[in-house]
Amino acid sequence: MNVIAEAVVDLAAIRGNTAALDAHVGAAGLMAVVKADGYGHGMIPAANAALAGGADWLGVVGVAEAVALRAAGITAPVLCLMDDPQAAHAEAIGRGVDLCVGSAGTLSRVTAAACAAGRPARVHLKADTGMSRGGATAADWPGLVDAALAAQAACYVDITGLWSHLACADMPGHPSIAAQLTAFGDAVELAEKAGVRPELRHLANTPATLTLPQTWLDLVRVGGGIYGLCTLPGGGPDWLRPAMTTRTRLVQVKRVPAGSGVSYGHRYTTKTQTTLGLVPVGYAEGVPRTAAGVAQVQTRGRRRTISGTVCMDQFVIDLGDEPAEAGDEVVLFGPGDAGEPTAQEWADALGTISYEIVTAFGCRWPKSYR
Ligand SMILES: *Cc1c(COP(=O)(O)O)cnc(C)c1O
DSSP: OOSSEEEEEOHHHHHHHHHHHHHHTTTSEEEEEOHHHHHTTOHHHHHHHHHHTTOOEEEESSHHHHHHHHHTTOOSOEEEOSOOTTSOHHHHHHTTOEEEEOSHHHHHHHHHHHHHHTSOEEEEEEBOSSSOSSSBOTTTHHHHHHHHHHHHHTTSEEEEEEEOOOSSTTSTTOHHHHHHHHHHHHHHHHHHHHTOOOSEEEEEOHHHHHHOGGGOTTEEEESGGGGTOOOSTTOSOTTSOOOEEEEEEOSEEEEEOTTOEETGGGOEEOSSSEEEEEESOOGGGTOOGGGTTTOEEEETTEEEEEESOOOSSOEEEEEETSOOOTTOEEEEEOSSTTSOOOHHHHHHHHTSOHHHHHHHHHTTSOEEEO
């Protein structure tokens, strides 16, 4: 990025959120999910903060992320959540990283990699209990369990976990929640009857961790929650603290007459003589074009709605007759302490979830930590 803009990440908030969630789930363990560069907060700092807050496990999508955690000296258990038959399984096994296995095809590749690595692969068998994303369907589950037990008998794998993922945990009362719980119970029972002795059964994401104790089982997998975010309607409980603040500075301030058309397409026109401020970030920096006219920022303690089209690297705000000058700080979102918008408010304005907001910004903006 060309301009002064930064995402300030509050590591104490990540540590504190993790500790609060860990206390909330009692005896269940907690996996901090740090995929997507720690939801944009920086994977390694987020992982270390979560571990300091009491996380027992780390969750990532792919082997490359797991290897990066190991390279940073992190020795905590790590699970790759994606069943990727092409992944560098041997490297993961060599680094002591647990793998997701949701298909017979991946199981045979992981088994071959374990042979090559000369040590068993630790695998978490994934059941598709009704989300129709990754994992074995009910029809394929018995075959996967039998194949995994055979590989375990041959010392190629350790079946460490049995798990699944909920489709509608953030829709309280959705009938699929109970159906998935039942389906997961059936999948676990079938595996245990066949002889699997899993260390861990796990199902819950952040909204389930917050609202559905019956899903906690042995381990909860919390992503958004550790960053102070949640996809439940209205966001999470107020004891979760948003960890990211995005801020930049006005690069230009000028008076314009009434009737001035602002930005591409003149989608905003000044009603009176007014002061416009130019904010030097746009859709290349993660500010969606759909934020025009709906998302708010804060400068000099006041909220301003984005005026007119969001450009590639800039947008305009109407400052009225308030004093302002180039260099004034502009906060896009933060924890809300000083009345600034939150990522949840951006999400509500844009019809999305807070996770998309923080990853859109955090994966692009230079970060600083406090
Ligand atoms: C991303 C992810 C999570 C974490 O979800 P949150 O709602 O952020 O807590 C948990 N499990 C799986 C399989 C995931 O992909």
